[in-house]
Amino acid sequence: MVRIGIVGTNMITERLLEAAIAIEDFKLTAVYSRTTEQAEKFASNYGVTKLFTNLEEMASSEEIDAVYIASPNSFHAQQAILFLQNGKHVLCEKPLAANAAEVATMIEAAQEHQVLLMEAMKSTLLPGFKVIQDNLHKIGPIRRYFASYCQYSSRYDKYKEGIVLNAFNPKFANGALMDLGVYCLYPLITLFGEPNEVKATGIMLESGVDGEGSVVLSYDDKDAVVMYSKITNSSLPSEIQGEKGSMIIDKISSPEQIEIHYNDGTTEQLSIEQSHPVMYYEVKEFIDLINSGKIESNVNTFANTYTTMQVVDKVRAEIGLKFPNDEKVI
Known part of the structure; x- marks a missing residue:
């Protein structure tokens, strides 16, 4: 115990x-x-x-x-x-x-x-992430990783009213990158290691933290695009593109529904049941x-x-x- x-x-x-x-x-x-x-x-x-x-x-x-x-x-x-x-x-x-x-x-x-x-x-300890790792070889050489986590924060409504809660306060090392962006970056590093180059843009709020941002990361043989936000929503899934097909991932922060779309038009469902809370x-x-x-x-x-x-x-x-x-x- x-x-x-x-x-x-x-x-x-x-x-x-x-x-x-x-x-x-x-x-x-x-x-x-x-x-x-x-x-x-x-x-x-x-x-x-x-x-x-x-x-x-x-x-x-x-x-x-x-x-x-x-x-x-x-x-x-x-x-x-x-x-x-x-x-x-x-x-x-x-x-x-x-x-x-x-x-x-x-x-x-x-x-x-x-x-x-x-x-x-x-995310990297979930059964769905293991599925991603075990099946990446099926889509051939990987050329692009795309991850999106954009979720409008209810605390942003308070922010617009002039009330700066912890989520939008740099004193607490917060903001969109620290809260949501890391969910996109950590799986990337786990799968492909350290990138050669990092380029980023973001929207800074008056409180001193970022509300949203985008990152482009370069590798020798692939690139990665990451988008995150606490001031807008997105319904886009995430995707890993290979030369033989692309792997579609419903939520990069908690992957459950995963499927491969092959170049010949066929698809393969890879989702497995997650028997416990995330x-x-x-x-x-x-x-x-x-x-x-x-x-x-x-x-x-x-x-x-x-x-x-x-x-x-x-x-x-x-x-x-x-x-x-x-x-x-x-």
Whole structure:
């Protein structure tokens, strides 16, 4: 049984806990919040009595083995390193940190203290992504990767009313790229590795974050086009084009419906049933890795996470997206 503490009492944490119910070795043991009232309110829904309002006390507690961090992006690195230094395994929400320098420091801490660190990037651990990987060879040499994740945010309505919530506040290392764009970039890096060149454009909002953007990435034998937005919607699927056909993917963030359209006009359905909620698979991977004594996932590897954040940094440099974390040294 792996005793889990959580940092971040929000909707994404609730979804993760709903998925984790099906995992036998997962035991929610402790809850952290900045206030006792919020901690008690959240914990009461799960029968948890061990509460913390001090992260140092939580990190040094002998009552937890691991922690799930779902705080704002700007806090990820500092909080994760604290737990890693105290010998606790860390599952941290995507993006793992605000920039690549922070990611490198987090990886160093995990390796030094021999504990597991994993980015909670759900998409690459889903059955649908395995289907994509296993069938790419059918469409011949790959020439283009296209991924789109454009989802109008209800928080943008508040923004237009003059209320800047966390999602559109650079203080918390947020914005469209960090929230949605990474879902397009991480699978690309996992499938094809680091690109040779990154070019990007974006629409910057007055608050200092991006509302939407586009990225073109170049490889020796292929290119990639990524589009993301929190201020518009899109119904376009994603696609990987090969010389023998194209693979159509319904949602790059959570692929379920996948089919190949061959050049001869035939199609092949590749979709398989996903028997659990989407967040189940990342938690299962995390628990299995702990039980196996691993400090790194074979899928959401340190290299994939670090390379993706390097690309994100390059995109931010191109569009002028800056965070306070960029001036800090952990």
